[in-house]
Amino acid sequence: MHITRERPASQQGPAEHFTGTVWLDEIAQTAAPSRLRMFNVHFAPGAHTAWHRHPHGQVLHVLNGEGRVQRRGGPVERIRAGDSVWIEAGEWHWHGAGPHTFMTHLAVVEAAEDGTTAEWGAHADPAGHGA
Template sequence: MRITRNRPGTQSGPAGQFNGSVWIDEIAAPEPPSRLRLFSVHFAPGGHTGWHTHPHGQVLHVTEGEGLVQHRGGPVEAIRAGDTVWIEPDEWHWHGAAPRTFMTHLALVEAAEDGSTIHWHTDPGVPEYPAA
């Protein structure tokens, strides 16, 4: 057993991958052979990801606030504190805060063999984010 008392500092969500104000805290990235990664992501009102996929899927658990999530071709869905979302492997999706509220979620992913956990996509005109 090992207790980690220090972790990397909070990072700003990179422009081009995130819209609006988004902050990311890496909570856990165990050494191999584990490939799990755990992040806490904090979205200011209206902040959200761009379209992306995960090689092994993703689990989101909303810890506070209200947000929105959408998979490609599906409706925009409201999510709230206490909700858990399972995103299938390689499923195009985005997620973020509702237009007028903050939202924080835990994001759990498994890295692929090459170490990647996420693939960002561009598609003009989307995500179909509701107006504030």
């Protein structure tokens, strides 16, 4: 068993991967052989990720606020506090806050063998346009 009492400082989401103000807090990065990663992600109103996908999928659990999520080719879906979203391995998607509310979610991923957790694409349009 390992208890982490101190965590890395909050990091602002880089502009090449996020639109708007986004802050990431690393909650867990486990030792090998596990490749689990967990982040607490805070989105300002209207902020969201670029299109991206994960080698082993991703679980999002909304802690507070209201957000949006979309998989490529699908409709923009509303998500609210208490909702959990499973995004399948390799599925292109984006997620973020609603236009008028902050949103915070936990994001859980498993890194690939080389340590990467995501492949990033173009910036997303929350209106559902542009892939």
